Amino acid sequence: MPHATPTVEDVTELGTVLSLVAPPEFEDGNGHVNVGHYYRLHMTGADAYFRELGFDDDYRERTGHSVFSIEHHIRFLDESLVGEELSVHLRLLGVGPKALHGQTIIVNRTRGTVANTLEFLELHVDLSTRRTTAMPEHLMPPLHAELERHRALPWMLPLSDTMGVR
Secondary structure (H helix, E strand, O other): OOOEOOOHHHHHOOOOOEEEEOOHHHEOOOOOEOHHHHHHHHHHHHHHHHHHHOOOHHHHHHHOEEEEEEEEEEEEOOOOOOOOEEEEEEEEEEEOOOEEEEEEEEEEOOOOEEEEEEEEEEEEEEOOOOEEOOOOHHHHHHHHHHHHHHHOOOEOOOOOOOOOOO
């Protein structure tokens, strides 16, 4: 996999799932955006992305299946302040029959930097048994196409090296 550090423009090629100006309530005692607000941005962005892929309320109601987060690793690369424009992007890193490995990326558009990343592992779960189950066949081709598109990018942000899909 490539290891070049991406520019804001590089990350934007993934598509933007959320964009906002950090409001005053995001500020913590240190004068920058609080970790809890970053985490919420990561989760809101990932939720929007998964809905686009078809893991939405209708899917959950129709199939009784959903995805559960089982591991997260957040890495801070730059700070963000109230009033700065932030955007959230998602990169798929791995797809298996029952699992998705990816990374959400928060870009500070005002500063032109990657502010932080959240690496995640999600499992596809049958809500009646609370156990993993294979994703439906019709979802696999678009997931693999998106994965290949993301793997072809000439850059990579640091990963925890403890997560993945085997």
